[in-house]
Amino acid sequence: MEHWNWLIATHAIAAGYVVVLGPANIFRRKRDRAHKIVGYTWVGAMYYLCLTSFWIQGDGGFTWLHGLSVFTLLTVTLGLVSAIRRRIDSHRGNMVGAYIGTVIAFAFAALVPGRRIPLLLSEEPATLAFAAALILTSSAALFLTARSLARRNTQPVTAPIP
Incomplete structure (x- = not known):
């Protein structure tokens, strides 16, 4: 198999984060601090x-x-820019469109024989499984941490009892 250099490896890892984190924001109902944290990471x-x-x-x-x-x-x-200007429909359309385009490119890279990902799957499946587990685990940790931070800031502050 062709050598994987650091650029190709980090490119593939970034693609994994994009594919995993995209639905976390697209299908989530709340548009809160967690949405911003995950969104900026995704961007x-x-x-x-x-x-x-x-x-x-x-x-x-x-x-x-x-x-x-x-x-x-x-x-x-x-x-x-649309999100910053509070043009939410434009923001949603651009981000969902970018996500769909990336999923198509990812599917092409993962499914076309002779590309690096199918070769890695056939020659070093443990390496690919480890990378996928790392991406999924760290994405879940990011999402849960962001959600926890968002909840912490929305709870009402109560006055101490004298």
Whole structure:
């Protein structure tokens, strides 16, 4: 199997976080502090994912996936600006669209024979399982911590009893 360098490995890990954290915010009802914490983490992972893609090229140079990275950088930035300006419908549309595009690219990377992820699955399944478990566990820890912080700030303060 082709050598996995640190850039490709961290790119794949960021993709894992994007895929796992996206639904945590998309399907959650509350739009509170936890939503912001998970959302900013997701946006950071998306920016890292898109920017690192430009240094990962096959034999043919840039592909349609690099074009998707440019488009995703634009939509995530527009979604972030929309949230800051409280244009929630635009924010939701941009972020859900960016998530769907990333899931399509992830499926392509994971399912097309000859790409790195299928090769890793067939040659080193324990490594892939460990990376997936690490991503899922740390994502759950982030989500639960963010939710706990959000709850802590919304509980009413009571005056001490004299």
